[in-house]
Amino acid sequence: MRRLPLLALVAALALGGCTSPSDGEPPATTPSTSATPTGTVPTETVPPDPGPDPRVGECHALSFGQAVAVVGRTAPVPCRRRHTAQTYFVGRLDLETGAGFTRRVDSRAAQRQARQACTTRLPQHLARTPRELRLSMARAVWFTPSPRRAEAGADWFRCDLVVVAAPERLLRLPRRTRGWGDTPAIAMCATAAPGTPQFARVACGGGHSWRAVTTVDLPGRRLPRQAAIAARMEASCRDAARAQADDPLDFVWSQESPTREQWDAGQRYGICWVPA
Template identity: 30%
Template sequence: MRLLPTLLLATALLAGCATDAQGGDTDPDQVDAVEVPELGACRVLTPDDVARASNATRTVPCSERHTAQTYAVGELPTDLRDAAYDDEALGSFAYETCSTKFQELLGADESLVMRTVVSWAWFRPSEEAWDDGARWYRCDVVGGGEQSEEYVALPETTEGLLMGRPKDRWMVCASGPSVDAGEKVPCSQPHDWRAVTTIKVGDQDDEYPGDRVVEVTTRDFCSDSVGAWLGYPVEYDFGFTWFHEAEWQAGNRRSVCWARTPD
């Protein structure tokens, strides 16, 4: 089975779609801003806001309800300053930069962040600001993922959110007959499947091995891994999430293993 997990939300933004608007409840001072955005700022973002290349939604105090918080900002590297606004290289840079800082923020490794309901999104300047020379990036942690219809509220700070034993409200499960067809929900809600392990299917410098190799490698590993996680029962059901070349080129090298379990 194949689907995009919550954490790869941002890879859908590589092409920079919907650049003609900057989200809901926009702040005029942020629209077409050339300056680097404020680090630590909180906002009430929606999936529609996150689907846009640039965002100028008003900030709110982090002590109030919010669904997103900016955890990394900066100037794009010199070799990208002459890139086109929708250059795929921008997305690759954002994936590497935002995903690394995302792990540091949450206090988790790559495997754990692929199994959480929170994800990250990145934004660039508006096209007008880009034409005026703006070359910044902004990484936001958001309370949901690619399949979320709405986002959950985040705590006042997400720093260290997954350290130790993470609470089920922040881990991803699925409710439905299969992982592919199921609705992704926090594990604190009723569910049928839980994301329990991941597998690294290649090194960063490897060429994409092809769909069939990734799928079979993932399936075989997950069969053994989920069995071990469940304590080697005689019979058990498992699922797996794997990815195609577009996600590979963006930087992802992991697949996710799911166990059928109501707890």
């Protein structure tokens, strides 16, 4: 949640929805004409094709770049084949405004509607609470029709589950992902201690040396000073580290506070880490 920082990924992965040219649209049609006995040439207008609607349960072989786009429909693949995304919800966009105008599918309002619906439904799909998913590399991404498809009547939005395996790399998913949220392989781990140059978030199914164990909420509308964040997180991180340690008198931990970018994207919590 793009490494991208945690919420930078969410901002990127939703930070989260999808502008992709691979919409599968046919080339523009050429009006057909035919001669008549009177010599006039009537023109037949072919209505634009809105394309097929996505369906829940479809699988997609997305690249990381496709997952961080927001407009366009990618073609599904059989779920028995290699895939990195699975559709868990399909909804309808409300594109009509009170003033009688129609919003574009790539407008902020339309994308906000898709983002809220997809992020709200992901915990239910994975059978985890939103707080539990903070410690997971599972992310919601969303797609809406291209403007051309929307002009033809397409008004859907599609919510896909992806799992970030490593910076700019998605994890291969199983055929079914409902209730899959407690899988240890998709938990949040790291290649090094937070704050070091080697630090990168990875799924725990890959090589790692640290793992995230809990989060600490940070109050207020403005990002607190680092000293205030550290003081607020210390007791919770220490207790979590002690609970994970073999020796309750000998343990270490690391505290990670949100960056300005993460805070602005909505991450109002810090993360506690322990050696794996």
